[in-house]
Amino acid sequence: MALTLDRSSMRLFGIDLAAAPGYLRDGWAEALRWPALRWLTPDEAVRVFGADGTESVRQGVSARRIDPPAKVRFVAIELAEESLLRRSLSLPRLTDEDLRQAVELDVRAASPFAEDDTIWGFDAQRGERMRVEIALTSRKLVERQIEALGPRLGGLQPELWAGGERPFVIPGYGEPARLASARRMRLALFALLALTAALLGALAVTPTLQLRERALEAVGKREQLARAVAPQSQMRDELTRLGDQIRLLGAASERRRDVVALIDQITRQLPDDATLTRMEITGGVVRLIGQADNAAQLLQTLGANPAFRDVRAPSGIAKAPAGGKEGFTIEFRVDGEGKSP
Numbered sequence: 001m002a003l004t005l006d007r008s009s010m011r012l013f014g015i016d017l018a019a020a021p022g023y024l025r026d027g028w029a030e031a032l033r034w035p036a037l038r039w040l041t042p043d044e045a046v047r048v049f050g051a052d053g054t055e056s057v058r059q060g061v062s063a064r065r066i067d068p069p070a071k072v073r074f075v076a077i078e079l080a081e082e083s084l085l086r087r088s089l090s091l092p093r094l095t096d097e098d099l100r101q102a103v104e105l106d107v108r109a110a111s112p113f114a115e116d117d118t119i120w121g122f123d124a125q126r127g128e129r130m131r132v133e134i135a136l137t138s139r140k141l142v143e144r145q146i147e148a149l150g151p152r153l154g155g156l157q158p159e160l161w162a163g164g165e166r167p168f169v170i171p172g173y174g175e176p177a178r179l180a181s182a183r184r185m186r187l188a189l190f191a192l193l194a195l196t197a198a199l200l201g202a203l204a205v206t207p208t209l210q211l212r213e214r215a216l217e218a219v220g221k222r223e224q225l226a227r228a229v230a231p232q233s234q235m236r237d238e239l240t241r242l243g244d245q246i247r248l249l250g251a252a253s254e255r256r257r258d259v260v261a262l263i264d265q266i267t268r269q270l271p272d273d274a275t276l277t278r279m280e281i282t283g284g285v286v287r288l289i290g291q292a293d294n295a296a297q298l299l300q301t302l303g304a305n306p307a308f309r310d311v312r313a314p315s316g317i318a319k320a321p322a323g324g325k326e327g328f329t330i331e332f333r334v335d336g337e338g339k340s341p
Contacts, residue, residue: 042185044178047072049149051080051163061167074178076159077149079170083141084162085112089132099124103134113138121162121170135162135170142170262286262334269302273325288330291320295328308332 043060045068050056057068058076087110091102103122111118113136120136142160149158157174161167169175259281266288270276274292281287286308292298295317303311311332318327 042182044074044181045069045072046074046076046159046178048076048078048161049152049158050078055152058167061161061169063163063165063167073156073181074159074174075153075156076161076174077145078161078163078167079135079137079142079145081163083145084135084137085110086162087134087136089130089134091130091132093126093128093130099130099132103132107134107136111136119160119170119172121160121168123162123166123168125166133162133166133168135168137170146173265305265307266302269298269305271298271301274298284333284335286332286334288328291325291327293325295326295330298328299330302330302332307334309335 043062045066046058046060047068048056048058056065057072058064059066061076087106089103089106091099094102103120107118107120108115111120117139118136119139119142120134122132122134124133125131146153146158157177159174159178160170160172162170262281263279266279266286271292271294273294274290276288276290278289279286280289295313299311299313299317302308309332311330313328313330315329319325320327
């Protein structure tokens, strides 16, 4: 199945998309003619053989003569006026391609030479309207003039110029070499501009990159230092843990000594006839459970000790059923570490 694309289908919002590359090309060509961008296409030195037999060096396609440089790579022949047929046109503003087609139609209509013998060129001055100067001539006449100047051309393919105050090229001869050189020089300038922009960008970001490098270096040194002091940090943590354990053991030892001293003190307070069946120490509260001949006297004796506070018998005193002793439960508080609030 064949796929056919209709040119009318290549339009978007009234814009011919198929012609877009041509618009871009023409716009770029016109931009390069602006004075601000003209320097992007440097004019090469051209050796020109004038129609009057003189020889001069011009700066590009122009009437301006310059001092000859050490080497001139391009030559041009200025055609004699009697061999040229000149015409002038006034046209509206056109793209380069439309302008070329308009000039070609005029040349075909006006040329007295055969179509395959006709060569032509033009120069357009752009403004509100375009003033176009056209020059056409016979290919055979031109080739005879080139042949006559052959020994002076140095083996180079010459360009053909229509002379005057604003010379212009009649294409089809040696101008492609100069245009290609101009394109290469323009590309080299673009490359230099891009390189300059890249260097300026590099200069702009260099301080930031240096700061980043320093930050990364600082982070690396910090990690290296952390690895170096890791054993010391572990030893410090271990010493701290051991110190905590020592303090806990010391506190436990102090409490044990306090309990031993308390038991000794309570033992001294008990009369010989008293026996303890149970002693509880909870925080700062001591509970004594046992029997004595006179439990009330024991309660008074313990209450008289300044180290014991709040001495009381929470369940009263009861006489034991056998033996005649009194059963007692006595509670009191003691001063020192661990006492209850």
